[in-house]
Structures are given as C-alpha cells and as structure tokens.
Amino acid sequence: MPTLPVEPAEPGSVLHDIAVLGAGPAGLSAATAAAAHGARVALLDAGPRPGGQYWRHRPADDGAAHHDWPLFQRLRTAAHTHRARLDHLPGHAIWHIERIPGGFVTHALNDGASREVLSRTVIVATGAYDRQLPFPGWTLPGVYTAGGVQALLKGHGVVAGRRIVVAGTGPFLLPVAAGLAEAGATVLGVFEAGRPTALARHPLTTLRATAKLAEGAHYLRTLRRHRIPYRTRTTVVRAQGEDTVTGAVVARLDDRWRIEPGTRRALECDTVAVGYGFTPQTELPLQLGCAMHRDADGSLTARVDTRQRSTVPGVYVAGEACGVGGAQLACTEGELAGLHAAYATTGARPDPRRVARLLRLRAARRGFAAALHEAYPVGPGWREWLTEDTAVCRCEEVSADAIRHAVKDLGATDPRAVKMCARPGMGLCQGRVCGYATAALTAAHAGRDVTEEDLRGLAARPIAQPVPLGHVRNSPRGTMPHHDEEGA
Incomplete structure (x- = not known):
C-alpha cells in the first residue's frame, strides 16, 4: 500500500496554497480533496504517520483491529496519487500560527528545529482529546x-x-x-x-x-x-x-x-x-481570532459556515474543532473544506452535485452527533463526588477547595481570575486537562451556568505546544507576496 510522501520541500521556501493542520480523518480528507483540485498543499501533523488518533497505528499495521480502515486506505492512496502537490510534513508539532501579508505562517517544531510553513489559506483540523x-x-x-x-x-x-x-x-x-x-x-x-x-x-x-x-x-x-x-x-x-x-x-x-x-x-x-466525551483542540482558531461558541456538549468550538469557513478570511475549520461528531462527520467536513479552499486559491470549481451530497451527509451526521450529545450529557452532580483535597489541576496540585476559596473568599468570578488566584491551568498542560472542570466549578460556586467566556479563558493559548523559549525568541516572521483574498 502506498504511503504519504515524507520528503517535504523546505517549508520556508515554498508558498503553499493551503496548509492543513492535522492529519486525522478531517485533515486527510481536506488535503486529498484540495490536492485533487490543483492546490499545492502542506499537511502538517505531530505524529510520525498519518491517521490522527482515530487511525493511530504501528508501522506495517494491516488494519485488522481498526474501524473504518478501508476509508483510511482510500485516503492514503489518494494522497499518494496527488503527491506532486501534497507535501506531508510528519513530526511537526504546531505551536503558533499567525496572519501575515498575503496569507499565514505556521510555526512548528520538527526534531527540535523550528520550521515555518507559508500558505495562502489554512484548514484547521486539529481534532480533540479526552475530557x-x-x-x-x-x-x-x-x-x-x-x-x-x-x-x-x-x-x-x-x-x-x-x-x-x-x-x-x-x-x-x-x-x-x-x-x-x-x-x-x-x-x-x-x-x-x-x-x-x-x-x-x-x-x-x-x-x-x-x-x-x-x-x-x-x-x-x-x-x-x-x-x-x-x-x-x-x-x-x-x-x-x-x-x-x-x-x-x-x-x-x-x-x-x-x-x-x-x-x-x-x-x-x-x-x-x-x-x-471530548475537548476540541481550539488553540489555533483562537490564535487566529476565529469566533467561537459553546456547542451542545458544552465544548468550545469554532463557528463555521456551509463551506467550513470560519469568521476569519482564509481560515477553514473541519472536524472536532468545530464540533465533536466522530470520524465520518470529520471526513465530510474535511472534504468540504478542501474543496472550497482549493476553489478560493486556485479557482477550481467543485462539482456542485458532490457538494450537495456532502452537505446532506453533513446535516445527517451533525444531527446524529447532536442526538448523542443529548443522550450522553455530563450531569452536574459530579461535583459532589469531590472531597476538599481532590486535585482539580494536577500540574499545579490545585485542590477543589482552593478553587472554592478563590471564588467565595477572594472574589474571583471567572476562571481567568481563579487562575490568577489559585494557579489552575498554569502548569505544563496549560489547562487542557483541568480547564473544563475549573470552568464548571467556578461557575457553580458563582451561582451561574458555564459560559463561552469561561471556557475561552482557559482555552486561549498563544503557544499551543510546549516549546523552548529560544525558538519563540528566534522564530522569524514570514513574508509573502500579496494576493487578492476575495473568496478565501
């Protein structure tokens, strides 16, 4: 079975039409759809092999223990077919993305070295992790x-x-x-x-x-x-x-x-x-200034339109980052994002019948995801399982009582203030593990429901991955030729 090409062009010297961030179901679908429609694509992922968490596998894995493996094989074959326009960049841990004149620069670490990938548009397909x-x-x-x-x-x-x-x-x-x-x-x-x-x-x-x-x-x-x-x-x-x-x-x-x-x-x-359930990885949409909202399962997710466009021109979001719904929905959203991003950058019009079918699939799969969220809600009673000394933030060893003290005695009324008073979310994971619980406990002690701003307060991170300070200091801002962003 062919594999994704792993010999990337020097990222700093190539202007890609699209940078796809994440090589799971959504990212693979987006990258292959865009490359098939003539776009020059960079596919970045922290893993050594494509597939993301859903298709995580060992070398030479035959897929016997994996669900939807034939779909992964089809996507991998498509990536190989369009390898002339698809640069797969494995082992690239993305820590920051920013808009620059003419497009975007994505900052990543690869084997300890800084890499910058330039692109006209970006598709964020970063997935989710356990809540x-x-x-x-x-x-x-x-x-x-x-x-x-x-x-x-x-x-x-x-x-x-x-x-x-x-x-x-x-x-x-x-x-x-x-x-x-x-x-x-x-x-x-x-x-x-x-x-x-x-x-x-x-x-x-x-x-x-x-x-x-x-x-x-x-x-x-x-x-x-x-x-x-x-x-x-x-x-x-x-x-x-x-x-x-x-x-x-x-x-x-x-x-x-x-x-x-x-x-x-x-x-x-x-x-x-x-x-x-799952917590969407939304650091990158937040870095780019995308509008967010609180989804049906209580997660903070990016707002997108029917083309998977965020509220920031040139930024598309697909998969769990715009709503947790499983691999099939992620593939559908990824393909839509890839088709429309390719149209915005190369002018290649997608087949309207294909787009219409994808929109119907997305509606059906989002409907099922919404039904699952309603059937499997997180009930508020979990807070009563905690003892005073139960750790909420394990990085900083912040207890449930410390969060209560910050709200009740120190006057902290939102998670950001609690973070300043008691340090939850200030450790190595930067709130990825404790953010949801901290927001829920803070809101409960303040006598109100969790809001979008509560979640945003512990989800916004200017640095998305742990990175040596030297890389932050020395990382250059990219420069790009100007282009017309209309339609992006």
Whole structure:
C-alpha cells in the first residue's frame, strides 16, 4: 500500500496554497480533496504517520483491529496519487500560527528545529482529546484517559493493565473496552454514567445512522462474548491505592449524577480508564481570532459556515474543532473544506452535485452527533463526588477547595481570575486537562451556568505546544507576496 510522501520541500521556501493542520480523518480528507483540485498543499501533523488518533497505528499495521480502515486506505492512496502537490510534513508539532501579508505562517517544531510553513489559506483540523472529570484518586498511577489506553494499544500494542475498569460516558467507552478485551485484558465492566436509551427520543435520526448502530452492536457483541458487564447510570467515583491503583469504587447515579446512597461498591483492579466525551483542540482558531461558541456538549468550538469557513478570511475549520461528531462527520467536513479552499486559491470549481451530497451527509451526521450529545450529557452532580483535597489541576496540585476559596473568599468570578488566584491551568498542560472542570466549578460556586467566556479563558493559548523559549525568541516572521483574498 502506498504511503504519504515524507520528503517535504523546505517549508520556508515554498508558498503553499493551503496548509492543513492535522492529519486525522478531517485533515486527510481536506488535503486529498484540495490536492485533487490543483492546490499545492502542506499537511502538517505531530505524529510520525498519518491517521490522527482515530487511525493511530504501528508501522506495517494491516488494519485488522481498526474501524473504518478501508476509508483510511482510500485516503492514503489518494494522497499518494496527488503527491506532486501534497507535501506531508510528519513530526511537526504546531505551536503558533499567525496572519501575515498575503496569507499565514505556521510555526512548528520538527526534531527540535523550528520550521515555518507559508500558505495562502489554512484548514484547521486539529481534532480533540479526552475530557476529564476529577474524582478522588484520579491522579494515582494506573488511572488513564480512555483515549490514552486506546492509544497505547493501537499505537504500540501495549495493554495498559491486567484488570481494567472502563468508566465515564459516551459511546467511545465501547470500542475501548472491546479492544482491551480482545487484546487479553480482563475488563471488569463498562460503567456508563448516562442513559444510552435516551437516543430513543430521536428515532428518525438514529435509524438513519445505520452504520453507527451496526458499529455499536458489534462492540456490544464483543462485550457479551467476553462476559463484560455493561452498567448504565453507574461510574467510578474513587480510585483506591497508595502508590498505584489497587481498586476502584463504583456507584449508581441519579439523573443529575449524584451518588445514590448505599450503592457504592469496590472492585479490585490495577487500571482505570475514564472518559467523559471530548475537548476540541481550539488553540489555533483562537490564535487566529476565529469566533467561537459553546456547542451542545458544552465544548468550545469554532463557528463555521456551509463551506467550513470560519469568521476569519482564509481560515477553514473541519472536524472536532468545530464540533465533536466522530470520524465520518470529520471526513465530510474535511472534504468540504478542501474543496472550497482549493476553489478560493486556485479557482477550481467543485462539482456542485458532490457538494450537495456532502452537505446532506453533513446535516445527517451533525444531527446524529447532536442526538448523542443529548443522550450522553455530563450531569452536574459530579461535583459532589469531590472531597476538599481532590486535585482539580494536577500540574499545579490545585485542590477543589482552593478553587472554592478563590471564588467565595477572594472574589474571583471567572476562571481567568481563579487562575490568577489559585494557579489552575498554569502548569505544563496549560489547562487542557483541568480547564473544563475549573470552568464548571467556578461557575457553580458563582451561582451561574458555564459560559463561552469561561471556557475561552482557559482555552486561549498563544503557544499551543510546549516549546523552548529560544525558538519563540528566534522564530522569524514570514513574508509573502500579496494576493487578492476575495473568496478565501
């Protein structure tokens, strides 16, 4: 099977029509669609191989353990076909992007060296990562994100533990548990905090998503084959252990996610995998000044139009950064973004019938994503699981009580003020892990709901990846020839 070309032109010396940021489902779809329509494309990604988190794989992987692998093969083949116009730049960790005269310069680190990629337009397809809720013991070694456990398995063939508890909310828990069981781990149970039966409120939308229903049924059959219990309205509320995880306490929850009295029980395990949906990676749209909004699942996402254009001319956004909805939706949005970005830069008109079909697919897939968000909401009762000394920001060791103190006693009324008073979000991850929880706790202590500005306060980062200060100091601003941005 052909692979993406990995011999890039010197980024600083080439003006690309489009820089696609991220090589997951959305980015691959955008890059191949744009290159097929004559655009010169740079495809940047921090990973050594294309595919993103969804198609994370080892070298020479045959795809047997991966969902939608034939789709990935088709995209990879298309990238190879158009390799003369598609520069794949693996191992490029993007830390900043800015507008300059005539377009954009994307700053990245590659093997410790600074690289700058010049382009007329950009397509942001940076994906998402696991959203975490703190609970007592969640900082113990042996507690992983659900995505982290899956990444170890798919990317390295490593099973995170022997006796594993999978918990949280959302359909993503099913493939995680099924993959672990097929790899030989003993999965003690999948503990779903929500009520998946809520999807019945959207019968037409759900029935149209036959592929998704079949996928879910496949994972449930795998759980039954391995005799893995699946418990709804139940989750992990405490991890036990001193130096590492030795057990997990699970409890039944009411409709608001408060623990029902007398339902706690302990399970002996060495690993806990938890995930409560996903947090879109929006640092780059925020750096560029794109308008944002709070999506149905509570995430901060970029606003886009029917062409996947953001509110900033020349900037397109596709995939989870404009709303979490899964790989199929990301591919649809990526192709739309690629087609329209190519038209804006090269004048190559996309087939209107193809565009119309993609718009119908996007509407249907966004409808199913909205139904999932409604069926798997994060209930407010999780805040009652916390003890005063439960860490919320693990980087800076900021406790739940410290956040309460900042709001109640020091007068901090928003997450940015709490950050200044108590330091949550000031560690290495810069709020990626604790941002959602900090915003939710701050709003609750202030007696109000979480707002877009609350989320923005811990999501806006002028430097998107850890980078040596020397690179920030020495990184040159690019210069580009002027061009007409009309239509971009």
